[in-house]
Amino acid sequence: MIGLPRHIVHRVLLAGLLALSAVGARVALANAPSLDVLSSQALAPSGPAPLLGPITAVGRKGWECRPELAAADAGWQGAQLPERP
Amino acid sequence: MNRRAVLALTLFIASSTVCARAQMYQTPQPVPRTTSAPALHAQAVAREVRERFAIGLDAEGRADWPRAVAEFERILSLAPAEPQGSTAHYDLAIAYAALQRNDDAAVQLRAAIALDPGFLAAMANLIAVDARLGDLREARAVADRFVTLAPDSARALYSRGLVALTAGDAATAQADFERLLARNPSYAIAHYNLGLAEVKLGKNADAEREFESALSLAPTYARARIALGTIYLSEGRRSEARSAFDRAARDASGDLALQNVALAMRDAIATP
Numbered sequence: 643m644i645g646l647p648r649h650i651v652h653r654v655l656l657a658g659l660l661a662l663s664a665v666g667a668r669v670a671l672a673n674a675p676s677l678d679v680l681s682s683q684a685l686a687p688s689g690p691a692p693l694l695g696p697i698t699a700v701g702r703k704g705w706e707c708r709p710e711l712a713a714a715d716a717g718w719q720g721a722q723l724p725e726r727p
Numbered sequence: 728m729n730r731r732a733v734l735a736l737t738l739f740i741a742s743s744t745v746c747a748r749a750q751m752y753q754t755p756q757p758v759p760r761t762t763s764a765p766a767l768h769a770q771a772v773a774r775e776v777r778e779r780f781a782i783g784l785d786a787e788g789r790a791d792w793p794r795a796v797a798e799f800e801r802i803l804s805l806a807p808a809e810p811q812g813s814t815a816h817y818d819l820a821i822a823y824a825a826l827q828r829n830d831d832a833a834v835q836l837r838a839a840i841a842l843d844p845g846f847l848a849a850m851a852n853l854i855a856v857d858a859r860l861g862d863l864r865e866a867r868a869v870a871d872r873f874v875t876l877a878p879d880s881a882r883a884l885y886s887r888g889l890v891a892l893t894a895g896d897a898a899t900a901q902a903d904f905e906r907l908l909a910r911n912p913s914y915a916i917a918h919y920n921l922g923l924a925e926v927k928l929g930k931n932a933d934a935e936r937e938f939e940s941a942l943s944l945a946p947t948y949a950r951a952r953i954a955l956g957t958i959y960l961s962e963g964r965r966s967e968a969r970s971a972f973d974r975a976a977r978d979a980s981g982d983l984a985l986q987n988v989a990l991a992m993r994d995a996i997a998t999p
Contacts (some may be wrong), residue, residue, distance in 0.1 A: 699780035701810025713847035722879035727948040
């Protein structure tokens with residue numbers, strides 16, 4: 643730029659900055675998620691049920707086997723389903 | 728008359744004595760003694776299995792998963808009879824899953840079910856492990872069997888409903904969450920999932936009612952509020968949608984990703 647008049651240097655710099663900001667805005671617009679994309683992210687089903695716990699050497703049959711009872715329970719709390727949304 | 732009364736009283740006392748005797752403890756049986764080498768070996772193996780179960784379960788209780796894995800792997804190497812075989816596979820799967828070895832956990836749970844085809848807890852855990860692995864096909868097959876064996880089980884209906892919803896089978900998801908809610912009308916999460924199934928089926932009015940039910944049961948349920956906002960948005964109720972997303976962003980303060988989604992949705996709606 644040495645040797646060029648100052649006002650030309652200013653104009654070139656200004657034009658460069660304008661071009662850069664235009665490119666930046668275009669990239670930002672292209673990356674902005676649409677409402678559809680956002681909706682699909684938000685409308686996810688709830689989490690899976692946690693694993694049922696261990697069972698003793700006696701096995702799953704009988705009234706003392708809590709995991710097996712939980713697996714068959716008709717109530718969501720007895721079934722140990724997720725409690726908090 | 729007196730004779731009859733005496734006879735009845737005698738019979739009553741005699742029958743009471745029989746009942747009382749029936750309740751008495753049995754005399755302890757002597758421990759079988761043998762000098763047979765195979766029998767002694769079998770007794771030693773049975774004892775080792777029992778003791779390793781106790782150690783393995785204690786390790787799982789302390790979240791010492793590598794120790795639990797070692798104990799249950801050793802039990803399985805001893806080829807225990809049922810129900811200890813299927814139970815050892817099941818307990819080993821829990822330890823593997825805790826160590827994020829989900830492929831190994833699935834193998835063990837399949838083995839447990841093969842040995843005991845009615846093992847509901849193993850089916851429940853296999854569906855959860857398959858969901859982690861993204862194996863929706865096996866998860867659905869196991870969930871179908873789980874529901875067949877235990878049609879009233881809340882876990883069976885919840886698990887199959889979730890698998891169906893994730894796989895795009897909204898009709899099955901809708902039916903399962905409706906059945907779950909028939910017995911559990913106060914379960915907010917089931918209302919939310921039912922609403923999602925109804926959105927996929929194009930039943931927006933029904934979905935709106937389910938999301939509102941979920942929010943009446945759990946007012947800070949941010950995902951349900953966002954879902955309700957999307958229904959408002961689809962109906963052109965922009966102001967209500969914006970308010971819903973704004974409230975959801977505040978309610979989701981503990982979940983940064985969800986909060987950002989709610990804020991982005993709110994800001995994407997142009998103010999009038």
